[in-house]
Amino acid sequence: METKHWVVDNSGIIHQQYPQIKEAAALIQQGEVVAFPTETVYGLGAQVKRDSAVEKIFQAKGRPSDNPLIVHIADRTHVDELARLIPPYAQLLINAFWPGPLTIVVPKKEGAVSERVTAGLDTVAVRMPDHPAALALIKEAGVPVAAPSANRSGKPSPTTAEHVLDDLNGRIAGIVDAGETGVGLESTVVDCTGDYPVILRPGGITQADIEAVAGHADTNTALKKAEEAPKAPGMKYTHYAPEAPLYIMEGTSAAIQKKIDEWRAEGKKVGVLAAEESAASYKADTVIECGRRSDLASVARELYSALRLFNEQPVDMIISEAFPAEGVGAAIMNRLEKAAGHKWIKMR
Template sequence: MKTHVWVVDNIVDKRRIYPQIQEAAEWLRAGEVIAFPTETVYGLGADASSTAAVEKIFAAKGRPSDNPLIVHVASMAHVEAVAASIPPVAKTLMERFWPGPLTFVLPKRAGAVSERVTAGLPTVAVRMPDHRLALALIEASGLALAAPSANRSGRPSPTTAAHVLADLNGRIAGVIDGGPTGIGVESTVLDCSGEVPTILRPGGVTKEMLCEVIGYVAEAVGTGNEQEAPKAPGMKYTHYAPKAPLWIAAGPPAFLQKLVDERRAEGKKVGVLTTEENRHLYAADVVLACGTRRELATVAQCLYDTLRQFDETNVDLIYSEAFPEDGIGVAIMNRLHKAAGGRVISE
């Protein structure tokens, strides 16, 4: 299969008809899988109501079958079509944060989406992306689109079309190249199907932002049951991992440098993931800066690209600094823990 690339300027004029978007929308209606940019990462979209189309997502990604997919919509009519009900708390948050990087887990409407989308669960995850190309594509297709990140399962999520092609070229029908994404980490997933709104995955909308609007918000605690299907993406399996093993070094720069020195003395080629402020502190084979500590949003934006850059260096292992778990820092550390497979070394 040859993967077609449509290059489209991110600035979409709603008064114009874009032939690239129209063609991609036709392919989606025909059951194909198309990658497209959102404000978080590139998504891999398919008709959420078609099991045959959704199966192509799983085949392209090599994704575990019990991992649910997020349904991307462009209107409240789409939400009402796939969800059996929308609790008042969810409506309040939709009014405040949509379009945006916030996904809601809601009771699903029977038969509205493929069982492969929901992994057989009684709930459906829905979000409205804050990206003109994404919304234009969804509107042009007339479909609610199941769309996980457009990468091979377990790899760092893609923030450029080049990342998508590096993982999926020849495995999907096409990709809309709308330039780099903005936020860089996936959406926050909020379970609104029960009595208490619960964060299942931290992301671009922080707990503090949610609490400002609705008061108390709970955070999910893992059950430890490997047989249990996760209610949202990114909860169960190792994700976002570079090719070389990654460890989080929980300590000051001197501690991380000590670890580097020990591994290099063993003949290992060692990489360090740090920030612009600290890059001069490390003597390693490869030192890559990922944003700035004074503005953690820049770390989130650069994280996946930086992890992918390590793949080009042939390092044997990577040590990453830890980051403050405040605001967007919670999402950053969540992704790093997943990328490291839970490997943390403390001073």
């Protein structure tokens, strides 16, 4: 399959309708899958009611069938077409954070989406992205669009069109290329089926942000048991992983360096993922900087690109520094733990 590549300018989309957007939307209407940018990462979209179209997402990604998809909309009123019930606190979250990197999980309306989208659950995950190309594409397609991240399943999510092409060229119909994304980590996913919001996946919208709007909120970042169906993407399987095994190390730079030296003495090539403030203190085969510890939003933006860079390096293993798990740091550590398969090494 030839993967078409449409380059668009974000500012131009606001003032005119790109023929590239029309062509991409027409392919979605025909039941094909198209990658497009959001403010978080690039997504891989298909119309939500057509089983055969949604199945192409799973085929392209190699995605497990029990991993539900997020439905993207371009108008807040469209959530009423998908949801059977929207609790008052969920409406407050919509008003505060849409468009933006927040996904709500709500009871679904019967027949609103393909069963492949919800993995057979009685809930549906919905968000309205804050990106002109995404909104223009969804509006032009005229239907809500199911869209997980546009990468091979388990690999680091794509923050540039080049990342998408590395993983999916020849496997999808096309990609709308509007440059690098902004937030860098997937949306916060909030379960809105109970008496108060429960965070299923942390992201750029933090627990403090949610509580400021909706009152009490809980957090559930644990992996689901193998026999349970995940209610949101990223809850069950290893995700975001580079090709070499990744370990999270906690301790002083000197203690971490001692472990690096031990592995290198055994003939292993070691890569290190570190904040800008500490990167120069490590001696390893490859050291890649990933934002500033003093600005965790910069770490979030650069995390996936940094993990992908290791695939271009001859390393046998990768060590990542741990980051504070407050605010957006909770999302960073969530992604790192899944990329590492929860492998920690604590040095003293």
